[in-house]
Amino acid sequence: MNDDLHLDVAADDAVTTVAVHGELDLATVGSLMAGIESDVLGRAATPVVLDLAGCGFIDSTGARTIVQVGRRVEAEGRRFSIVSPPESGARFTLDLLGVADSFPVHDALGPAVADLSGRAG
Secondary structure, three states: OOOEEEEEEEEEOOOOEEEEEEEOOOOOOOHHHHHHHHOOOOOOOEEEEEEEEEEEEEEEHHHHHHHHHHHHHHHHHOOOEEEEEOHHHHHHHHHOOOOHHHHOOOOOOEHHHHHHHOOOO
C-alpha cells in the first residue's frame, strides 16, 4: 500500500468498518481499491461503513472511487455508508460532488453503525 494511505478494517457480526487514514487522491486510490478487494469484498455479508474521519483530503478521483466501492459492496447485496465529520476537508468534497445522493453520509461512526445494523442511534 501507498505510505500516504492506511486502512484499518474491523468486522463484527453487525458491520464491517474500513477506516481510511491519510489523503485519498489520484496517487492513493489504487491502495484503497486493493485494500477493499483483499479485505472486504467477498467476505462476510455484513454492511460496510467507510470511515473517513482520519482522511483530511479527497480529490474528485477519490470521491469517484468511493462511489465505485459503494456500488461494488451493494452489488454483493450489502449496504454501504460513509462517515465524514462535517468540518473536514473530505466532507467538503463529498458534499460538493453530491456523493450523499448515492450513499448515506454520517457525521460520526456511531450513527452510521446504528443505521446499518438496524439499531436506534
